[in-house]
Amino acid sequence: MNLDELVFHPWAVQGPRDVPTLVGGSGSYVIDANGRSYLDFSSQLVFTNLGHQHPRIVAAIKEQADRLCTLAPGHASDVRGEAARLIVEVAPEGLGHVLFTTGGTEAIEHAVRMARLYTGRPKVLAAYRSYHGSTAASIHLTGDPRRWASDTGAGAAVHFFGPFLYRSAFGSRTPEEECERALAHLEQVILLEGPSTIAGLVLESVTGSSGVIVPPPGYLRGVRDLCDRHGIVYIADEVMVGFGRTGAWFGVDHDGVAPDLMVFAKGVNSGYVPLGGVVVGDAIYEMFTKRPYPAGMTYSGHPLACAAAVGAINAMREEDTVAAAARLGTDLLGPGLRELADKHGSVGDVRGIGGLWSLELVRDRSTKEPLVPAGATGAANAPMVSFARACLDRGLLPLMLGNRVHVAPPLNVSDADAAAGLAILDEALAAADKYLA
Template sequence: MSTGSSKSTQAAVKAADRAHVFHPWSAQDLIDPLVVAGAEGSYFWDHDGNRYLDFSSQLVNTNIGHQHPKVVAAVQEQAARLCTVAPGFAVDVRSEAARLIARRTPGDLDKIFFTNGGAEAVENAVRMARLHTGRPKILSAYRSYHGATAAAINLTGDPRRWPSDTASAGVVHFWGPYLYRSHFHATSEVQECERALAHLEEVVAFEGPQTIAAIVLETVVGTAGILVPPAGYLAGVREICDRYGIVFVLDEVMAGFGRTGRWFAADHWGVVPDLLTFAKGVNSGYVPLGGVAISAEIAATFATRPYPGGLTYSGHPLACASAVATINAMADEGIVENAARIGADVLGPGLAELAERHPSVGEVRGTGVFWALELVRDRETREPLVPYNATGEANGPMAAFAAACREGGLWPFVNMNRTHVVPPCTITEAEAKEGLAVLDTALTVADAYTAA
């Protein structure tokens, strides 16, 4: 394609987008979406030939990279054989997807309820917990994101909840562990863990344990900061749930399927929830898919009692085919192991080295290919580079940093005063180092706003 035709194509796509597409989480007249022409592996590009290293994995979901040939072929083959069939039928590809997922989930989470994505998975996990216990309340953390549907957005802790929070959804929020900005005046991981658990137990006591159906947690908090829980925290939550008959739900929508260097982040701590939600990495988002992995005890609740929930596209054959191909490719190609190795050998040390040289970096945290740099104006006071939930001019320093990343050929994942380093689990050592080099340059822009 000639340069002229590329530009005309880009202009036509942009014009149609601006005329007809209503974009999520956006003021429609204030956005200028990049027109994407194609993608492969760890990169995507526009019609002008600008190529970006995808350090966002789009929305932290292309764990297997863009256009993996085995997954593309599986979708094509399934489409030629059987495009769709209602959820009430048994079909080979759906059964195999469920089997492969159940084989990798912790403990006895061997029944799989399929949804179209993570928010619907959380919605159904909450419904299952309430029906199983006969209790109304759900507890979740302030620093969290669980989706944008009715129950999920109320569970969410970050500011995206505010416009839709009805204050009548039966949700109670609490503070999870976050040593860098401890709400418990802790000075060590051990203190943070102990005090966070004491706080949670106090919330449970004051809300009335007999009224609480579930505690919902992201195993590793994702969009709200890549917060890796201290040793013992998840086990402590498990113990509280067991003591009071509360269902323990782990949200692994973002952390699951290799992102942390394990199939599921829960595997790092040997904790088994009662319900586990997944989406994103299960098939790298090639076709919409999510689900709930269900324990034997909760599944038994609906053995002779109908479960009152379902979706037209639950376990869609094209989505399930992409999941089967994704999981098999991840196993055959050592993709989970690659994520662990890249995190331990390249990203972890490389980000720590950047932090030593850039005064704008307050903290580095993460595991696998799931990292965050917390950017600050002052390392001593830990003042964020931009205020909480900043917009417009107040968000200028982070906007300038993100622009510098893009100018360097890297597409960042930026949220509030953080940049998240979340490339595909398939990223190579050379690609990871390329991304670190761009971050190094972009951080000099952030440094200009610090007190150093």
């Protein structure tokens, strides 16, 4: 019996699956039950920033397991405190305390709750092209089609268009135009919704799985200014891009912005043990020195997860991972993916920064018609299935969503492995080219 068939899988039609069973890994590779290695160009769901089985993180988990495996959050913990210290040290100025959760979606829930308690207002703004999680508040805030099946219209979520020059909602021709028009649009949404009704604005500092959209320079500063002007709590969603993925510690760093609340997960400990959290701004923290915060979690600041974070952050500092991620984008992935776009008509756009990139696949470059429609399944999704199979057959583990191929290897991937992955993508794109209009 295939034991995988007993598992109820998220985001999937249930039933037998034709996927490799992965049982091991090392560095940028995972190994299946037959001993075959696959180059992981996905970092799983963009979280193994330091690759698989990094010795520093594994050792930290083992050491903590020998001392104390678990602890209720009401007790003081040395490793929890050390993890918080390391996170605050690299966070933007004014974010001085950490609420630990077990993942990003849970952290979004708590950030939204804090914003509402702090302002006494109900609504939260979020971009259309976004993903913030799949629990009650976070799925309503999510802006892409993953929201549709669960959206009751009762989440007090208000969506707006963020900047996206390739498919501009504003008819822009330059990044500067897109930035200016997107900010003007956002201000109109705020004014028409009523600033006195809006608690917070949650924004991915770089849009992740909804398209890998890097905001133009000045956009995040403009968002910060609008939030300040109208008393809105700025919540930066750094779940996917935080802890080095963009070539800076956090995506907001590229625009020199400090949010009021910053949500993290994934890369904080390379996903070795589930961990997320909210880095809390000083003004919001002060409110809760006078009243209790009305929420909690059994596994908040779990010792094994925090130990993994301590190991990961220290390793990132010692290995200069943030600088490596910046170089990965400027010297390897960016140029390499643009070369692929020149060779393959199915590549409509190349976008990215640091160690997070996307190829948007289209049937026709002039019309920008997606290679597959949103939510495609069965025969309608055949082009992407064909592309995925071509990758797996050649030993590459891809990450795809809709008509996009996201390229996100571990940030410490070697130059040789990065080149090998790009060569496989080159061959696999030939399968997508067969579906050109």
